[in-house]
Amino acid sequence: MIIIAKKAMVFRKILPNFMPSNQQESAYEEVCGSNHRELALLTAHQNVISEAYEQHELSLATLKQALDHHQLNHQVCYLDDDWRHIRILENNSTARSPLLFISLGGDGTFLQMVARVSSEHSCVLGIRSTVYSVGSLCQARESTIHSAIRDYQLKNFTINKVARMVAKVTSLKNGTVRYTPPAFNDILYTNQDPGSAVRYTLSIQEQVEKHISSGIWFYTPQGSTGAAQAAGAKPLPYDSPVFSFIVREPYGAHTYTDHGWQPQITRHVTLKQGNFKKSMPSKTHLAAVKQDHPVVINLTTKACLITDGRHHLPLDPGDKLDFLPYATPLNVLRLKNNEISAL
Secondary structure, three states, rough: EEEEEEEEHHHHHOOOOOOOOOHHHHHHHHHHHOHHHHHHHHHHHHHHHHHHHHHHHHHHHHHHHHHHHOOOOEEEEEEOOOOOOOOEEEEEOOOOOOOOOEEEHHHHHHHHOOOOOOOOOOEEEEEOOOOOOOOOOOEEEEHHHHHHHHHHHHOOOEEEEEOOOEEEOOOOOOOOOOEEEOOOOOEEEEEEOOOOOOEEEEEEOEEEEEEOEEEEEOOHHHHHOOHHHOOOOOOOOOOOOEEEEEEEOEEEEEEEEEEEOOOEEEOOOOOOOEEEOOOOOOOHHHHOOOOOOOEEOOOOOEEEEEEEEEEEEEEEOOOEHHHHOOOOOOEEEOOOOOOOOOO
16 A cells, blocks of 8 residues: 655745744745735735645645554555655565555655555545645545555445546657656646747647637536536536537637648637547547547647646647547546545
8 A cells, every 4th residue: 555645845835934933024024024914915825825735734644644553564655745756664565466556745746656656456535635625536535544554455435437638759860759648637738837828730530720829728528517517617517428628718720621731810619619439449549430529730849738727748840639538547436535626
């Protein structure tokens, strides 16, 4: 069993050392001047960070106590400050292929953990460590940790197999192939400069357009209530058989005819939103199936793919991006007494 926890120092580094020092109070007053409201807001936020840190430490201690009580060997890992590297803190487990991965934090910690889980035999469980964390993907909180571990030990749970998405990137220069980590929520195709647009062609089945926009969200049913919904997409039910995409902030499009690309840009974007299947066709039917997944040809010098908000993959002009179902579904533990997650 592996526990992946948000590093405690992340809480400490959000603001300077906790409030009590007179020197720090003077520094706040210097920043805020005579604006007592700003000083009060900053002080209140400082108190929230301090309380979140204490709650997180308590949740970690409670989780380790529960695992020890049920004699479950485990390994504790911390996400580093950049959220991209994992450091082993404690290890009393000899298992080479853990049966259960537990994230302790919020939805961000859960997403970072599942990006590293590829075994079809492993399950995942999210625990929200503080009341200040977003926990829509988590199954338990500090007060229910003992009952959650007991339910796991007694096999009082079901397993939801959750489909994920991956982007296959094929280089125009040398034909090399790269892949993003499997996306639990979404993959964003965008410019590395947040204020700049991207140019690309987007095609699915027999439709093709050349766009200028802020990018494209490619998302799963469980990711449809986040950034995609903010961009105008309608939420999908969790058992939906499709993935979806939505172009964000489209500026315009070039249409393709028998005579090639039309030089005039039109502000009307036809291929703005669509669905594609969560499962790949069988090998026997593969040759007869039209391209039923979205394909992007990147025409921008500084574009990138961002998977689940954290993992960045830079792109070159001419790169071909195929958005496909990931081969291995994620086994999400659903506790019988789950109070939080909709998964």
